[in-house]
Amino acid sequence: MQRFSVAEHAPAKINLALHVVGRRDDGYHLLESLVVFTAFGDRIVVSPAEEDSFVVRGHFAAHVPLDDGNLVLRARDALRAAFPEQSAGPVAIELEKHLPAASGIGGGSSDAAATLRALDRFWNLGAGEARLQALGLPLGADLPMCVAARPLIAAGIGEHTQMLDAFPPLHIVLVNPGVAVGTPDVFRALTQRDNPPLPPFDTADALQDWLHRTRNDLEQPARSVAAEIGETLDALKDHGAGFARMSGSGATCFGLFTDAAAAEAAAAGIAEAWPYWFVAATQTLHKDRD
Numbered sequence: 075m076q077r078f079s080v081a082e083h084a085p086a087k088i089n090l091a092l093h094v095v096g097r098r099d100d101g102y103h104l105l106e107s108l109v110v111f112t113a114f115g116d117r118i119v120v121s122p123a124e125e126d127s128f129v130v131r132g133h134f135a136a137h138v139p140l141d142d143g144n145l146v147l148r149a150r151d152a153l154r155a156a157f158p159e160q161s162a163g164p165v166a167i168e169l170e171k172h173l174p175a176a177s178g179i180g181g182g183s184s185d186a187a188a189t190l191r192a193l194d195r196f197w198n199l200g201a202g203e204a205r206l207q208a209l210g211l212p213l214g215a216d217l218p219m220c221v222a223a224r225p226l227i228a229a230g231i232g233e234h235t236q237m238l239d240a241f242p243p244l245h246i247v248l249v250n251p252g253v254a255v256g257t258p259d260v261f262r263a264l265t266q267r268d269n270p271p272l273p274p275f276d277t278a279d280a281l282q283d284w285l286h287r288t289r290n291d292l293e294q295p296a297r298s299v300a301a302e303i304g305e306t307l308d309a310l311k312d313h314g315a316g317f318a319r320m321s322g323s324g325a326t327c328f329g330l331f332t333d334a335a336a337a338e339a340a341a342a343g344i345a346e347a348w349p350y351w352f353v354a355a356t357q358t359l360h361k362d363r364d
């Protein structure tokens with residue numbers, strides 16, 4: 075039996091830009107998105123056990139299912155099923171839940187991706203990143219990008235990921251106005267499904283210029299579901315964000331700041347003015363895997 079615990083960070087996923095460029099016959103939308111991941115996030119710890127178990131702790135623990143509806147358990151089961159010939163014995167899984175659920179920053183997908191990475195190491199499967207991405211896709215379109223968890227461009231419904239090396243580090247404030255927004259509801263409220271593609275991005279490009287030429291096509295439909303998104307973006311801009319936009323299907327918005335001190339000051343100001351909102355100052359992750 076494996077004698078050591080393995081821990082994996084499950085970062086927040088931020089769609090810096092998200093263009094909806096078409097729709098597949100099965101109803102899934104074709105996207106082009108520049109995605110980064112943050113130091114702030116959830117945490118998965120897998121440990122040796124006599125039988126399978128799952129516990130959730132942390133500020134948002136009460137907001138996620140404890141049964142097979144949790145993407146963490148679905149990821150564990152998918153990995154076991156893919157490696158029937160290898161010993162994939164009982165395991166205790168602990169999830170520390172710091173990311174708000176149903177909030178556009180991929181909490182469940184990132185937890186599932188971290189579970190795949192952690193169990194791949196714990197069970198010594200040597201699956202490799204591409205295999206883990208393919209195994210994750212049936213659990214959610216965001217899984218392949220969350221397995222990679224470093225700056226990338228995603229395309230298709232999320233199954234194509236192209237890593238961006240030497241992406242500039244970013245100081246970010248995440249703000250969620252306390253409204254859970256269902257991803258299917260936002261896609262349903264979308265009126266324009268064939269929008270212009272993402273302009274090409276080169277890491278040598280000025281990011282701010284590029285951001286101003288891009289969009290989140292899910293912002294308008296999300297605002298029709300949760301009007302608080304407008305107030306959230308205003309709060310970030312009023313507290314000095316050089317750029318602010320909604321991530322994914324919302325309602326979490328991100329603001330970009332010049333340095334960590336500016337991000338922390340803005341986060342403190344927003345948290346004081348809106349004590350019931352979720353607010354976190356953080357920075358992007360760039361660690362290479364594999």
Ligand SMILES: C[C@](O)(CO)[C@H](O)COP(=O)(O)OP(=O)(O)OC[C@H]1O[C@@H](n2ccc(N)nc2=O)[C@H](O)[C@@H]1O
Nearest residue numbers: 101102103104183214215216217231257258261322323
């Ligand atoms: C909005 C994003 O977060 C951007 O990164 C993702 O596209 C959503 O990824 P996700 O939450 O992993 O999505 P899934 O769990 O696969 O799908 C939830 C629902 O969102 C819609 N959906 C999702 C992804 C996609 N490319 N097109 C869609 O239309 C579908 O109605 C689907 O039933």
Ligand SMILES: Nc1ncnc2c1ncn2[C@@H]1O[C@H](COP(=O)(O)OP(=O)(O)OP(=O)(O)O)[C@@H](O)[C@H]1O
Nearest residue numbers: 144145175176177178179180181182183185216322
């Ligand atoms: N580990 C988990 N963490 C959060 N939600 C989970 C988890 N497992 C299952 N879920 C379910 O998935 C739903 C979507 O939550 P999630 O946080 O993944 O959405 P999201 O942040 O909008 O993701 P995305 O940005 O990928 O659209 C929740 O309503 C919740 O019931």
